Amino acid sequence: MPPGLKDVAARAGVSIKTASNVVNGYVHVAPETRARVQAAIDALGYVPNPAARRLRGGGSGVIALAVPELRSPYFAELAGHVVETAAPRGWTVLIEQTGGRGNRERDLVAGLRRHAIDGIVLCPVGLATGELTRRHGIPAVLLGDWTRGVPGPPRRPEDQVPVAAQARHGPVDHVGIDSAAAAAEATRHLLRLGRRRIAAIGASGRPDAMPRPQRLAGYRAALAGAGLVPDPLLAVAVRGQGRSHGAAAIEELLARGADFDAVFCFTDLLALGAMRALYEHGVDVPGDVAVIGFSNIEEGRYSTPTLSTIDPDTKRIAEIAVDMLAERLTGNAAAIAPREIRVEHRLLARESTLGRPQL
Amino acid sequence: MPPGLKDVAARAGVSIKTASNVVNGYVHVAPETRARVQAAIDALGYVPNPAARRLRGGGSGVIALAVPELRSPYFAELAGHVVETAAPRGWTVLIEQTGGRGNRERDLVAGLRRHAIDGIVLCPVGLATGELTRRHGIPAVLLGDWTRGVPGPPRRPEDQVPVAAQARHGPVDHVGIDSAAAAAEATRHLLRLGRRRIAAIGASGRPDAMPRPQRLAGYRAALAGAGLVPDPLLAVAVRGQGRSHGAAAIEELLARGADFDAVFCFTDLLALGAMRALYEHGVDVPGDVAVIGFSNIEEGRYSTPTLSTIDPDTKRIAEIAVDMLAERLTGNAAAIAPREIRVEHRLLARESTLGRPQL
């Protein structure tokens, strides 16, 4: 029902191919002809059919963004930036929620949606490091802590890459901040304020997945740098990444009778839950316990107290990710060697560590 | 490069059409043949090509969700629910950010993406009421306050629907809560607590758009019901829907020297910004000023104080929306009369109005 090139061509009195040439900006079209075709296009409200283009062998103009959960503010903000960056470049974004399941993440990069999308931006959390570098189906850009060289957990049988995917190889890019360094910075910030009993919230409760091992490593490195030995009593694993899990972690610490004067949470969301739990127990932040998070979601700028955190410059990460993907999709994907981009991060010290500034 | 039906057929020793019939569960295929084809499918890792299906005249299996901003937690949560509801039903979700621009919203419903998507779930905020009922291109479900019968602003020239879109008509469904009733309920909650000088934050600053007129209407109705006259000094318009705009609105109220003992914010996000601004000015919530929001984003359950609000049951709204759209897409869209579904809402009274419960 919607008009196709056929209709445009008929109206302009040219061949279908000429109409196509006008649409695609082919050079050798007489100005007069071009104008006539353009007029037909405008009059009919012609829009190219991406399905046909895609079928013909071209791209669909759609890229996927795979995040664990849209409900998580960090990923929502990231998604917003990705969509906004992609739009002016002519890309549409399709959102996938992985739920942090490694299988799902692997399937997506292996090309589960290969027919619908040209490429994918993935925030892996369930996958072991190194699993994605070699065999996969479609151009992909990885976001986040995921780092070369950190050993992953042992492989399970279901982790095997399906045969069809193994046949195809391709490059994988990576964008992210130096999470270990950032985590160390956050921890040192607490140390600098005189805190010595620093709890860490956010290590994974599951032994088979290892989300954010860099953050744990950075925390330990900073403690070591201050001559402190990490106290196992102060490290709390979580079963999820929501506010409630941060709150539960505080309950756990208190139930353990742990003595702590600061908490480093691996995400802002955990920190916000933790702060709430501390408040409910009458623990003053930062008077009794300083709290610092990680990711700088907007919520932390308006919480009471405002949340100190690491700002990973999410907008820039999104821009770089989209640009890198676009580069692979327009150029020769295989010709570009896998890239590893480090984005600068900042420490944002706010009320949850510094206290309320004097008015 | 990925295998097509042709490859499957060749491997199974049948015609392409028979392979297609197996894929589509056509009844009259001999069990033995079916098994052979299925084996070929599994061996090759065949996945149907949606572009070809779409081109052939079928659906793409993709629906769009158009929200003003993914960065806004309410819409992020909604998007999460929509994606999660759509997935098990076999639909993929493509996210559009409208930025609240009416033109963008209209274009989308008019079929701007008609080739890529089968239908659309739209959260209109920039559009005048009634603009979407009549002329449009693709099956759509509208979400939110948008209500029949509330007069919209005068039309501007650029609001004209393009010719191509005018040719096509179709039904529009609507899902939402009774916002006016909910707003009245929120206001009455404040009145019941003895508050009499209730400010309202969230009316639109732009005269040409009128987001959420129902909330303003409900607020006024509740005041009237209590024999109070709305004080213009207590109504603050906002230029956006973020936390910062809520904070700015409080600054505005204080700058006006307005005397108020409660604030009804048209969204939770505005309320959270407002609470922060009140805190910074040393105003106690709810001691000096009670605050209530609207939409029940998770953030409000962990803020300090926790935020009283209206819970619109977003998950259910998402489910209904996806189901209604799916119904239109699988059945005969035109045969179903436009539907208007009201979802039940709840008033959630929390610390920002009740104060901290005794421990």
Place this chain on the structure above:
DNA sequence: CTTAAGTCCTGCAACGTTGTAAAGTCCTGC
């Protein structure tokens, strides 16, 4: 004037899928 190069335009084929029509096979009932 011939040849070559350049410009502008067109027809054909193919991408992967499925609806239509129809052909072939086998069985049932008279």
Place this chain on the structure above:
DNA sequence: GCAGGACTTTACAACGTTGCAGGACTTAAG
């Protein structure tokens, strides 16, 4: 034994697009 039907399979066309090959014409160079 044969018509009629049910079952199983197939060939073909079409969806809208673009790469390729090439035709017709113009201009420039030799």
